[in-house]
Amino acid sequence: MKKKVLSVLLATSMVVSLAACGSKEETTDNAAGGSTAAATETADAADTTSADDAIANLIAATEGTVDIQLWCSELESYQTVMKELTDKFQEQYSDVDFNITIGAVSEQEAKDKVLEDIDAAADVFVFADDQVNDLVNAGALQEVAATYTYDPAETNSESTVAAATKDGKLYAYPLTASNGYFLYYDSNIFSEEDVASWEALEAKAEEAGTKVGMNIADGWYVYGFFAGAGCTLSMNEDNSNECDWNNETGLAVAESIENIASSPAFVNVADQDAITMLTDGTLGAYVSGTWNATSFQDQYGDGYAACKLPTFDVNGTATQMGSYAGYKFVGVNSHAKNVGWSMLLAEYLTNEESQLEIGLATAEGPANLAAASQIDSPALAALAAQSAYADQQLVGSNYWDPAKALGQNLVDGAADLQKVLDDAVAGITQPVAE
Amino acid sequence: MKTFLNAVKKYFADFGRAVAKGDIWCKLSLIILGAGYFGRKQIIKGILMTALEVIFFLFTGLFSINYIKDLNTLGTVQYEAVFDPLTMKNTVNDYDNSLLILLYGIVGILVILAFILLYISNMKAVYRLQLMKEEGEHINTFGEDVKSLFNGKFYITLLTLPSIGVIMMNIIPIIFMSCVAFTNYDMDHMPPNYLFTWVGLRNFKNMFTGGTTITFSYAFVRILAWTMIWAVTATFTTFIGGILLAKLINHENTYFKKMWRSLFVVTIAIPQFVTLLLVSKMFADHGIVNTWCSNIGLTGFLKDIGLVSGNFIPFLSKPGWSHVMIILINIWVGVPYQMLSATGILMNIPTDQLESARIDGANKWQIFWKITMPYVLFICGPSLIQSVIANINNFNVIYLLTSSTATANMAFANSNAKETDLLITWLFTLTNDNSNYKMASVIGIISFVICALLTLLSYTRMISGDKEEVYQ
Numbered sequence: 001m002k003k004k005v006l007s008v009l010l011a012t013s014m015v016v017s018l019a020a021c022g023s024k025e026e027t028t029d030n031a032a033g034g035s036t037a038a039a040t041e042t043a044d045a046a047d048t049t050s051a052d053d054a055i056a057n058l059i060a061a062t063e064g065t066v067d068i069q070l071w072c073s074e075l076e077s078y079q080t081v082m083k084e085l086t087d088k089f090q091e092q093y094s095d096v097d098f099n100i101t102i103g104a105v106s107e108q109e110a111k112d113k114v115l116e117d118i119d120a121a122a123d124v125f126v127f128a129d130d131q132v133n134d135l136v137n138a139g140a141l142q143e144v145a146a147t148y149t150y151d152p153a154e155t156n157s158e159s160t161v162a163a164a165t166k167d168g169k170l171y172a173y174p175l176t177a178s179n180g181y182f183l184y185y186d187s188n189i190f191s192e193e194d195v196a197s198w199e200a201l202e203a204k205a206e207e208a209g210t211k212v213g214m215n216i217a218d219g220w221y222v223y224g225f226f227a228g229a230g231c232t233l234s235m236n237e238d239n240s241n242e243c244d245w246n247n248e249t250g251l252a253v254a255e256s257i258e259n260i261a262s263s264p265a266f267v268n269v270a271d272q273d274a275i276t277m278l279t280d281g282t283l284g285a286y287v288s289g290t291w292n293a294t295s296f297q298d299q300y301g302d303g304y305a306a307c308k309l310p311t312f313d314v315n316g317t318a319t320q321m322g323s324y325a326g327y328k329f330v331g332v333n334s335h336a337k338n339v340g341w342s343m344l345l346a347e348y349l350t351n352e353e354s355q356l357e358i359g360l361a362t363a364e365g366p367a368n369l370a371a372a373s374q375i376d377s378p379a380l381a382a383l384a385a386q387s388a389y390a391d392q393q394l395v396g397s398n399y400w401d402p403a404k405a406l407g408q409n410l411v412d413g414a415a416d417l418q419k420v421l422d423d424a425v426a427g428i429t430q431p432v433a434e
Numbered sequence: 435m436k437t438f439l440n441a442v443k444k445y446f447a448d449f450g451r452a453v454a455k456g457d458i459w460c461k462l463s464l465i466i467l468g469a470g471y472f473g474r475k476q477i478i479k480g481i482l483m484t485a486l487e488v489i490f491f492l493f494t495g496l497f498s499i500n501y502i503k504d505l506n507t508l509g510t511v512q513y514e515a516v517f518d519p520l521t522m523k524n525t526v527n528d529y530d531n532s533l534l535i536l537l538y539g540i541v542g543i544l545v546i547l548a549f550i551l552l553y554i555s556n557m558k559a560v561y562r563l564q565l566m567k568e569e570g571e572h573i574n575t576f577g578e579d580v581k582s583l584f585n586g587k588f589y590i591t592l593l594t595l596p597s598i599g600v601i602m603m604n605i606i607p608i609i610f611m612s613c614v615a616f617t618n619y620d621m622d623h624m625p626p627n628y629l630f631t632w633v634g635l636r637n638f639k640n641m642f643t644g645g646t647t648i649t650f651s652y653a654f655v656r657i658l659a660w661t662m663i664w665a666v667t668a669t670f671t672t673f674i675g676g677i678l679l680a681k682l683i684n685h686e687n688t689y690f691k692k693m694w695r696s697l698f699v700v701t702i703a704i705p706q707f708v709t710l711l712l713v714s715k716m717f718a719d720h721g722i723v724n725t726w727c728s729n730i731g732l733t734g735f736l737k738d739i740g741l742v743s744g745n746f747i748p749f750l751s752k753p754g755w756s757h758v759m760i761i762l763i764n765i766w767v768g769v770p771y772q773m774l775s776a777t778g779i780l781m782n783i784p785t786d787q788l789e790s791a792r793i794d795g796a797n798k799w800q801i802f803w804k805i806t807m808p809y810v811l812f813i814c815g816p817s818l819i820q821s822v823i824a825n826i827n828n829f830n831v832i833y834l835l836t837s838s839t840a841t842a843n844m845a846f847a848n849s850n851a852k853e854t855d856l857l858i859t860w861l862f863t864l865t866n867d868n869s870n871y872k873m874a875s876v877i878g879i880i881s882f883v884i885c886a887l888l889t890l891l892s893y894t895r896m897i898s899g900d901k902e903e904v905y906q
Contacts, residue, residue, distance in 0.1 A: 050520070058522050115869050119626060138869075139513065139627025146519035217840040264745070270838060273720050334515065335626065340522030397868055405847030408840040412743075420844060427848030430648040433640065433873075 071125035074104035081361035123336035129327040142332040172329035173350040178365030179326020182382040185285035188303035205265035210284035219403030227322030239396040246421035306382035325390035402427030452561035470560025478576040498542025505539040533625040615875035653849035665825040676772020710834035717749035753853035819892035
């Protein structure tokens with residue numbers, strides 16, 4: 001009996017210590033809420049003097065160490081430049097004692113990681129634009145209700161700001177505007193006329209004995225063909241999709257894609273395999289984005305070139321391919337422990353100088369217009385040329401798997417295209433499971 | 435069943451007797467747990483018990499009751515925050531967090547249950563003390579009690595930590611997860627900003643009536659069939675392969691036995707994660723194996739006889755090809771394990787049986803099929819069933835080998851599935867990509883039930899107590 005007592009005692013003490021943790025957290029929450037509730041007064045934050053006041057107030061009100069966790073891509077270039085920038089940030093506010101830790105969570109994974117546990121996620125994180133919708137829906141993003149050091153809406157390109165906005169509210173600070181795709185090619189093989197259309201590109205590739213590639217079995221890329229021909233894909237309120245790819249135009253597009261894919265010079269390869277082929281020297285042109293710029297530059301050498309996506313033939317007319325534009329944003333966690341400092345850090349990381357530094361370090365194109373004009377590279381120029389035909393990515397999650405299978409069917413040369421398209425559209429537009 | 439009911443009856447009867455026949459100290463123990471010990475001069479124990487009681491009431495009254503009372507709704511006040519641009523802080527209301535309510539609610543109820551058990555056994559203990567006192571037996575001092583924990587009752591000391599570990603690491607998470615299956619915890623109801631609540635059996639209904647995707651039933655039947663085929667084939671191919679390999683290495687004409695064995699063990703030493711990813715790259719549509727095959731003309735030959743339609747062999751990207759490849763690759767990954775365990779078993783076959791068979795004139799094949807295999811099967815039976823179950827849930831092999839390929843079957847794609855998906859990988863993509871915790875929990879419960887049933891069945895059939903002597 002006594003031993004049972006002991007075990008219960010141990011169990012109880014553990015539960016009590018658990019309870020202690022829980023209640024402590026809660027009291028700090030309440031305290032924070034209480035102190036700010038008293039200070040709620042209407043203030044014009046756009047006014048620079050009051051913005052300076054607010055920062056001065058924040059510095060005065062800050063006691064102890066300010067812990068901020070920052071998540072950005074695991075790539076070495078990113079980690080290094082972010083470390084430099086946060087160091088500078090700490091110098092700028094040298095009155096405050098910071099403890100800024102940088103974690104490695106890539107832009108693509110940010111949403112999944114943040115939504116695992118919003119309370120435990122980083123205070124400031126870099127994420128890709130397709131996650132804005134889900135993050136805002138889950139309430140994970142702090143609205144950019146006021147800015148203190150610069151106005152993101154003025155300095156960044158309009159489309160990036162629009163992509164960071166939902167229901168008229170800005171939810172993130174634009175960082176880069178180069179997450180889209182375009183065509184890399186070897187100018188020793190292809191001339192500028194060759195890369196203007198898929199037909200000319202493939203004819204030349206067959207002649208030169210090289211391959212041209214694109215990942216058609218992927219919703220992100222295959223969208224470019226259908227969007228270019230004027231087919232529509234959009235998202236409803238409940239995250240289901242609207243799609244009309246099974247109409248006549250869609251059918252013509254699908255036939256055209258099958259044509260392109262049936263060329264012996266064409267390969268349907270995903271990113272990593274494409275880089276393998278590239279280093280083998282068998283890939284002369286490929287549709288990809290800035291993240292692969294160095295690989296293509298190293299391989300093609302002085303022949304390294306990039307341009308907007310080629311046109312393709314729909315019912316006899318050369319049609320320009322569309323694409324998804326891609327952006328990266330810096331977001332502030334709505335449950336950040338130090339919202340004020342987190343917002344200031346996010347502002348600092350996305351101001352003109354920082355964006356320029358990040359752009360130079362990572363070969364990505366800044367969202368800031370002034371910074372973007374100071375970086376010159378073939379990849380970014382190609383992206384800029386493509387941007388006129390690029391759309392913001394607004395699509396529900398039911399799109400991806402059916403679109404991927406649609407692409408695979410087109411690559412395989414499916415015979416009954418109308419049925420494939422009908423099935424694909426049925427899958428894309430299926431209701432979101434409750 | 436009857437003995438169980440009797441035990442329960444006796445449990446409460448003992449408690450009733452203790453209350454009815456106890457003296458004043460015993461009765462006082464109903465209110466102050468330590469009273470019974472104070473009355474018998476066990477002061478320290480009395481203080482400990484009373485302290486436990488106080489801690490329990492403080493914990494429940496001040497902390498867990500706040501969560502337990504909200505358990506029926508899982509919270510009603512939604513998170514609201516107002517940003518104050520001047521102080522740069524969020525003003526947050528006193529909101530409910532459904533996740534914490536569920537978690538601490540469960541913990542709180544478990545603590546209450548534990549206290550009730552403690553309360554009853556405490557009552558019986560003090561009554562026993564009373565009896566001992568009346569009969570003039572020796573009553574342990576606190577020091578003697580502690581000492582007995584390290585001597586006669588050492589097992590209790592040893593088991594305390596593991597028991598707490600099991601409760602914290604297994605029981606609470608399992609109860610929690612099972613509860614989530616009956617809520618609407620998903621992307622649209624993410625705490626802390628939003629509340630989730632009970633929805634009864636709706637998730638199970640969705641799962642079984644195929645309301646999850648438009649081609650759910652089409653995909654479900656096919657994936658279930660492939661899961662079963664895979665589990666059985668994968669288990670038996672590696673098992674047979676392992677035994678044959680072990681026999682081969684053990685053969686009297688095999689030289690360098692240890693070297694061969696070590697070479698195969700090396701493949702175990704490399705994490706599966708790495709080997710599988712590498713292999714999936716090697717067998718990719720434009721991978722190194724395809725380059726070889728087209729260089730030696732194999733791709734052209736297969737194309738001529740109509741087995742391949744493109745310029746490459748779709749090892750992992752087309753159904754049929756990929757099904758076979760996955761099983762072959764799994765043999766390569768899994769055989770060394772089976773070889774190791776088979777080696778151990780083969781070395782322990784009673785030699786008298788082999789010898790008498792040989793004297794009776796049996797040849798090697800007869801010995802292998804009539805004596806070795808039955809023996810190995812008898813020994814390995816339970817572990818074979820176990821590996822069938824493990825293979826039903828063999829996420830790694832399937833996911834790592836095929837996650838980068840696309841299906842061309844629209845009906846599968848419309849359910850986020852592929853031909854090579856197992857139930858577990860399919861449900862992973864169905865739920866993981868959408869933070870759909872409620873459905874993940876439903877699936878967790880279902881696969882738990884399947885695996886538990888299989889395990890129970892196999893164990894009761896194969897190693898129920900007396901079977902040990904059956905094999906002779």
